[in-house]
Amino acid sequence: MSTQDFAGVFPYLVSPVKPSGEIDEVVLTQLCNDLIEAGVHGLTPLGSTGEFAYLSPQQRRRVVEIVLEASRGRLPVIAGVASTTTADAVALAQDYQQLGCSGILAILESYFPVSEDGVYDYFSAIASAVDLPVVMYTNPNFQRSDLSLAVIEKLSRIDNISYIKDASNNTGRLLSIINLTEDRLKVFAASAHIPACVMMIGGVGWMAGPACIAPRQSVELYDLCRAKEWDLALERQRTLWSLNQVFAKYNLAACIKGGLELQGYRVGPPLPPQQPLSDSGIVEVGAALERIGAL
Numbered sequence: 001m002s003t004q005d006f007a008g009v010f011p012y013l014v015s016p017v018k019p020s021g022e023i024d025e026v027v028l029t030q031l032c033n034d035l036i037e038a039g040v041h042g043l044t045p046l047g048s049t050g051e052f053a054y055l056s057p058q059q060r061r062r063v064v065e066i067v068l069e070a071s072r073g074r075l076p077v078i079a080g081v082a083s084t085t086t087a088d089a090v091a092l093a094q095d096y097q098q099l100g101c102s103g104i105l106a107i108l109e110s111y112f113p114v115s116e117d118g119v120y121d122y123f124s125a126i127a128s129a130v131d132l133p134v135v136m137y138t139n140p141n142f143q144r145s146d147l148s149l150a151v152i153e154k155l156s157r158i159d160n161i162s163y164i165k166d167a168s169n170n171t172g173r174l175l176s177i178i179n180l181t182e183d184r185l186k187v188f189a190a191s192a193h194i195p196a197c198v199m200m201i202g203g204v205g206w207m208a209g210p211a212c213i214a215p216r217q218s219v220e221l222y223d224l225c226r227a228k229e230w231d232l233a234l235e236r237q238r239t240l241w242s243l244n245q246v247f248a249k250y251n252l253a254a255c256i257k258g259g260l261e262l263q264g265y266r267v268g269p270p271l272p273p274q275q276p277l278s279d280s281g282i283v284e285v286g287a288a289l290e291r292i293g294a295l
Contacts, residue, residue, distance in 0.1 A: 006076060006103060006133065006163060007204040008041025009218045010188070011211035012049035014257055015063050016267040023062045027266055031212070032070035038215035041205065041222075043067055044105060046080030048139065048167075049209030049256050053082070053109070054271035061095065068100050076102035078135060078207075084109045086122050090129040103133040105165065105207075114145035120154060123147075127161050134160055135188065135207075139167040149176060156181040165207045167192045178202045191244055191252075196237040199225035209252055210243055213259040214294045239292055246288045250281045259285050262295060 013031065016024040032043060045067045046052040046060055055063070064079045071077050079096040081104050083089040093104050106126045108119060127134045136155065140146040147155075147164075155161050166174055167190035174187050178201065189198035191208035198206065199222070211218040217240055224233035247255045253270040258277035260267045262285065269276040277285065289295035 006042060006078065006135070006188075007186075009039075009205055009211050009215070009222050010042040010044045010078065010207040011035055011040055011215060011218075012047030012207060012209040012256075013043060013045045013063075013067065014209075014212060014253065014260060014267050015045070015050045015052075015055060015059070015271075016257075016265075017055075017059065017271060018268070021056075021059070023059055023066060024266070024268070025066050028063070028066045029070040031260070031265055031267070032067055035212070035215050036071065036074055039219040040075070040211065040215050041219075042076040042078060042102070043071055044078045044080065044207050046082070047105060047137075047207065047209070049212065049253055050080060051253050051271050051274075052080050052107070054274070060092075061099075064096055064099055064101065078103040078105050080105040080107055080137070081126060082107035082109050084111060086125045089122065089126050093126050093130045093132075097130045097132050101132065103135060103163075104130060105135045105137050107137045108145060108147075110145045116148055116151050119145055119147060120151050123155050123161065124158055127155075127158050130160070132160065133162045135163040135165055136161060137165045137167075139190070149173075149180060152177055152185070153180050156185040162186060163188060163204075165190060169193070171197055171201070174198055174203065175201050191247065194237060194241065196221060196225055196230075196233045199233075200230065209256045210240075210247060212256050213263060213289065214240065214243060214292055217292050217294060242291055243288045246281075246284045249284070250277060251275065255281070255285055258282055259289055259294075262286050262289060
């Protein structure tokens with residue numbers, strides 16, 4: 001089993017799709033290289049910002065392949081695995097392990113509500129199917145079935161379920177998870193939380209779409225938190241938070257793709273039926289990027 005430790009800033013990568021339906025290898029490779037140069041600590045394809053729910057199986061696999069090829073082993077690649085069925089999720093996790101991923105970001109999709117036993121079985125099956133570290137991802141704002149604290153505690157006792165990325169908007173819940181699982185489960189924040197505050201209470205970093213368009217600023221904030229320079233970290237956090245406030249008003253993938261377009265990456269619009277960022281949204285995102293020195 002891999003013992004690699006994950007910590008730091010892990011951008012949720014966008015999935016640039018050409019009008020033909022092909023993944024744009026050139027654009028995605030350039031984005032990965034630039035993020036690595038900016039100092040991020042890992043890459044996470046097929047997260048929420050990666051629009052995994054809107055991609056075909058072939059497109060999802062190609063995204064992972066391109067990111068692995070671009071990273072060339074320079075930093076860990078944690079690929080998102082999301083499905084409504086346990087069997088499909090297990091097959092995806094095994095495939096991504098064979099491709100060379102460093103870890104799995106496990107996401108539960110559901111149409112019908114799933115019981116706590118079903119939620120436990122889903123994540124435990126993924127963990128049992130691979131030798132990689134597993135990051136559980138929970139986002140109750142978009143998921144029909146969430147991970148309760150009791151299920152999280154139970155899952156934390158599985159050897160390779162070592163991390164959780166929680167996007168609940170509830171930072172107190174993160175502290176509850178840290179207290180409940182002791183040192184068995186490490187916590188990544190989401191853009192919904194205030195990362196500096198999560199680092200203060202024991203978090204190890206954050207996995208978030210905004211890091212795609214503000215990588216250097218995100219890494220600087222992380223380094224300040226690691227050094228426990230909290231006054232300066234909170235000053236930087238206040239500035240960065242304006243970006244999150246803009247994103248809260250619009251579709252996240254549209255915001256990240258719109259911001260990347262402003263930065264010169266031809267990533268294209270979000271996948272239908274999602275709508276591109278409005279003209280006013282483009283102005284707001286651009287202004288937020290200018291304020292933090294990312295444009």
